[in-house]
Amino acid sequence: MSEKTTQKEKSSRQSMPEQKAEVRKRNFEEVPLGYSKEAAMAEAKRCLQCKKPSCIEGCPVGVDIPGFINLIGEGKFAESIKKIWEKNSLPAICGRVCPQEIQCEGKCIVGKKAEPVAIGNLERFAADFERLYGKGEIPSKMKSTGKKIAVVGSGPSGLTVAGDLILKGHDVTVLEAFHKTGGVLVYGIPEFRLPKSIVASEVATLEKLGVKINCNTVVGKSVTVDELFQEGYDAVYVGVGAGLPYFMNIPGENLIGVLSANEYLTRANLMKAYLFPNVDTPIPMGKNVAVLGAGNVAMDSARTAMRLGAEHVSIVYRRSRQEMPARSAEIHHAEEEGIEFKLLTNPTKFIGNDKGRVIGMECIKMELGEPDASGRRKPVPLKGSEFIVDCDLVVVAVGAGANPLLTRSTEGLSLNKGGYIIADLENGKTTKKGVWAGGDIVTGQATVILAMGAGRKAADSIHKYLNWGW
Amino acid sequence: MYKIVKREEMAEGTVVLNEIEAPSIAKKAKPGQFVILKANEEGERIPLTMADTDPEKGTITIIYMVVGKSTALFKTLKVGEGYQDVIGPLGQATHLDKVGTVVCVGGGTGVAVLYPITRGLKKMGNHVISIIGARTKSLLILEDKMKEASDEFYVCTDDGSYGHKGFVTEVLKNILDKTKVALAVGIGPVPMMKFVSKITKDYDVKTIVSLNPIMIDGTGMCGGCRVSVGGKTKFACVEGPEFDGHAVDYDELMKRLQAYREEEENCRLKFEASKKAA
Ligand SMILES: Cc1cc2nc3c(=O)[nH]c(=O)nc-3n(C[C@H](O)[C@H](O)[C@H](O)COP(=O)(O)OP(=O)(O)OC[C@H]3O[C@@H](n4cnc5c(N)ncnc54)[C@H](O)[C@@H]3O)c2cc1C
Ligand code: SF4
Ligand code: FES
Numbered sequence: 001m002s003e004k005t006t007q008k009e010k011s012s013r014q015s016m017p018e019q020k021a022e023v024r025k026r027n028f029e030e031v032p033l034g035y036s037k038e039a040a041m042a043e044a045k046r047c048l049q050c051k052k053p054s055c056i057e058g059c060p061v062g063v064d065i066p067g068f069i070n071l072i073g074e075g076k077f078a079e080s081i082k083k084i085w086e087k088n089s090l091p092a093i094c095g096r097v098c099p100q101e102i103q104c105e106g107k108c109i110v111g112k113k114a115e116p117v118a119i120g121n122l123e124r125f126a127a128d129f130e131r132l133y134g135k136g137e138i139p140s141k142m143k144s145t146g147k148k149i150a151v152v153g154s155g156p157s158g159l160t161v162a163g164d165l166i167l168k169g170h171d172v173t174v175l176e177a178f179h180k181t182g183g184v185l186v187y188g189i190p191e192f193r194l195p196k197s198i199v200a201s202e203v204a205t206l207e208k209l210g211v212k213i214n215c216n217t218v219v220g221k222s223v224t225v226d227e228l229f230q231e232g233y234d235a236v237y238v239g240v241g242a243g244l245p246y247f248m249n250i251p252g253e254n255l256i257g258v259l260s261a262n263e264y265l266t267r268a269n270l271m272k273a274y275l276f277p278n279v280d281t282p283i284p285m286g287k288n289v290a291v292l293g294a295g296n297v298a299m300d301s302a303r304t305a306m307r308l309g310a311e312h313v314s315i316v317y318r319r320s321r322q323e324m325p326a327r328s329a330e331i332h333h334a335e336e337e338g339i340e341f342k343l344l345t346n347p348t349k350f351i352g353n354d355k356g357r358v359i360g361m362e363c364i365k366m367e368l369g370e371p372d373a374s375g376r377r378k379p380v381p382l383k384g385s386e387f388i389v390d391c392d393l394v395v396v397a398v399g400a401g402a403n404p405l406l407t408r409s410t411e412g413l414s415l416n417k418g419g420y421i422i423a424d425l426e427n428g429k430t431t432k433k434g435v436w437a438g439g440d441i442v443t444g445q446a447t448v449i450l451a452m453g454a455g456r457k458a459a460d461s462i463h464k465y466l467n468w469g470w
Numbered sequence: 471m472y473k474i475v476k477r478e479e480m481a482e483g484t485v486v487l488n489e490i491e492a493p494s495i496a497k498k499a500k501p502g503q504f505v506i507l508k509a510n511e512e513g514e515r516i517p518l519t520m521a522d523t524d525p526e527k528g529t530i531t532i533i534y535m536v537v538g539k540s541t542a543l544f545k546t547l548k549v550g551e552g553y554q555d556v557i558g559p560l561g562q563a564t565h566l567d568k569v570g571t572v573v574c575v576g577g578g579t580g581v582a583v584l585y586p587i588t589r590g591l592k593k594m595g596n597h598v599i600s601i602i603g604a605r606t607k608s609l610l611i612l613e614d615k616m617k618e619a620s621d622e623f624y625v626c627t628d629d630g631s632y633g634h635k636g637f638v639t640e641v642l643k644n645i646l647d648k649t650k651v652a653l654a655v656g657i658g659p660v661p662m663m664k665f666v667s668k669i670t671k672d673y674d675v676k677t678i679v680s681l682n683p684i685m686i687d688g689t690g691m692c693g694g695c696r697v698s699v700g701g702k703t704k705f706a707c708v709e710g711p712e713f714d715g716h717a718v719d720y721d722e723l724m725k726r727l728q729a730y731r732e733e734e735e736n737c738r739l740k741f742e743a744s745k746k747a748a
Binding site for chain 2: 177178179215216217218221222223243244245247249253254256257259260262263266267271272275276277278279280281282284355356403404405
């Protein structure tokens with residue numbers, strides 16, 4: 001290894017300036033504040049510019065990572081963002097929410113001996129710099145083809161399809177069930193992790209490019225997929241996400257104060273209930289909050305509860321720390337904010353008072369047994385270890401499934417056992433002619449970048465179809 | 471914006487009718503289905519079952535009781551103004567069939583929801599008996615329309631100011647004693663639906679009720695609308711709003727409807743105060 005390398009490895013990762021835990025745990029402002037120019041350039045210089053960069057293999061959409069980092073190092077920020085855009089149209093979002101530790105950064109060579117290059121932070125920097133100081137150039141569009149495409153769902157996968165196809169000269173309309181666009185990015189992921197103005201600015205760019213957006217349109221109810229074809233659409237992309245909340249199916253779950261994370265987060269984020277009574281949507285203010293589950297959704301719920309003024313918030317998870325599926329940054333931030341982790345613990349029933357409000361839950365201790373189908377050690381209850389946890393609010397964040405609203409109303413669309421749409425992972429084609437699908441409604445709840453990647457592949461395939469047929 | 475083209479106050483101004491321009495919803499909507507409305511940017515999403523639709527004119531009609539801040543805000547909207555968002559049609563349509571004699575029982579603003587169903591049942595060729603009720607005469611709504619849609623028609627008021635003095639359930643019981651009824655539809659306040667169902671159960675008459683739990687999205691993604699029916703949890707927005715009246719856990723529903731009572735009351739008082747100040 002050359003001397004240069006060793007020197008670089010020694011230099012430590014530029015830390016991300018953040019709001020202090022004591023302060024931020026009571027406000028909804030973004031936690032990490034972003035790199036300065038100097039910090040970004042210094043961090044960029046830690047990249048070894050490998051000949052065979054393994055970080056790219058770790059990125060689901062194959063961003064030219066050394067390429068864009070090198071440009072940041074040279075202070076060429078405008079060029080840098082263009083390099084990222086070649087593969088990723090939502091970098092301000094991905095830089096903030098990708099699980100980098102198991103993707104690009106997990107593969108970074110520097111990470112073998114020191115902390116990996118902060119690829120996510122740099123991606124975020126390039127995108128934020130462009131949004132704040134860039135010329136706001138919009139890419140040029142190809143000649144109009146006269147073909148009409150309906151994109152159902154405005155989450156990351158739908159927005160990607162819309163962006164790619166409008167540039168190829170097609171006429172694109174996004175149909176969204178909610179009154180606002182962005183999918184999980186607006187209703188699920190909180191402001192303190194992903195400011196809504198960023199999502200809004202991405203959507204505004206699409207609109208500038210000519211994408212039409214029809215909110216308040218529930219496909220399957222307001223209009224069906226087949227009716228879209230009758231209305232003259234040539235192709236339909238289905239990116240409706242995995243929005244069906246799972247519950248525990250244990251006694252007492254319908255008590256007041258037991259909410260799905262979808263409901264809790266939608267109230268807080270989409271409806272901005274944290275501003276109640278200045279907005280009209282209320283949200284339960286728990287003093288003693290238990291959040292069930294340990295994924296990103298659970299962390300977001302727990303940290304939201306803390307910000308709404310809870311005295312005590314705990315994550316209740318039936319497995320151990322190693323198995324927690326959330327991004328490591330979220331777990332770390334949650335701990336810093338004083339959220340307790342009750343691990344190897346599983347609720348068995350909810351306890352209510354005479355008004356039907358939850359006042360506690362009975363839990364049982366778990367221990368890890370043999371590995372299960374997911375490869376993780378299966379939690380098994382320890383007989384006789386039941387105990388009571390007091391709480392006045394429970395947020396259930398134990399996963400989500402496929403919402404049947406659209407799929408049930410669409411003939412010819414094959415589904416798998418879980419109700420997810422069967423689509424070719426290479427091109428997003430479903431079993432119904434002219435219909436593509438991607439994102440969480442195909443894979444189950446996954447990640448923003450995978451949903452985007454699926455959208456990109458489908459957009460290529462739709463473009464081919466519109467030119468050359470199915 | 472979804473423009474209000476007609477506005478009427480009923481029941482001493484406690485109930486308001488809005489006819490709203492929403493052509494694509496009007497084209498698709500069927501009796502029993504609902505919409506979600508949001509007045510403005512800060513507004514709450516409020517589910518309301520449609521009282522009527524006019525596909526040709528491209529309008530839908532909603533009738534709501536002014537109870538909290540959101541409906542108080544709705545009440546301030548004039549003809550020509552409108553709602554920022556209207557989403558629908560949502561939920562399952564009523565299964566309208568020819569079954570013979572049906573009894574339609576409505577209380578309060580539930581009568582608004584009952585009306586299109588009653589009309590639909592009549593159109594299918596059923597013999598329709600309707601009973602509507604309110605606390606007092608001036609609070610009755612849609613009397614003429616319900617009368618027109620029915621073969622036999624009864625009115626009740628709690629204070630006896632009009633029609634039968636007493637509850638709709640008493641008239642219902644009399645009818646069931648005399649007549650062979652194939653289907654009952656009960657729509658109104660939860661306690662009313664509970665007691666209607668209790669009576670029809672004694673007479674073994676199939677009963678449909680329309681539930682109004684708290685909702686957000688109306689598409690099955692939040693679970694806020696869950697109700698227990700036959701011991702199973704159902705999402706009322708997608709599997710309902712109509713359910714088998716004999717299987718619904720009304721007590722749970724009544725409690726769940728109180729979830730935000732305190733918050734709502736504070737919000738309403740604040741709104742009333744700001745209206746006065748302005
Ligand atoms: C709270 C939370 C936190 C998360 N955190 C992270 C994270 O940190 N990093 C990460 O990578 N991933 C995270 N995820 C997962 C990630 O957000 C999803 O994988 C991703 O958003 C999926 O994108 P999508 O486009 O497939 O669907 P979605 O984002 O779910 O968008 C689907 C859209 O379709 C709309 N829709 C649904 N049905 C219909 C219909 N019938 N008609 C019209 N519109 C419809 C919905 O309203 C929604 O707007 C998180 C998820 C949640 C819920
Ligand atoms: S998109 Fe995600 S995985 Fe790819 S480089 Fe950016 S942060 Fe890494
Ligand atoms: S209102 Fe959200 S699931 Fe029914």
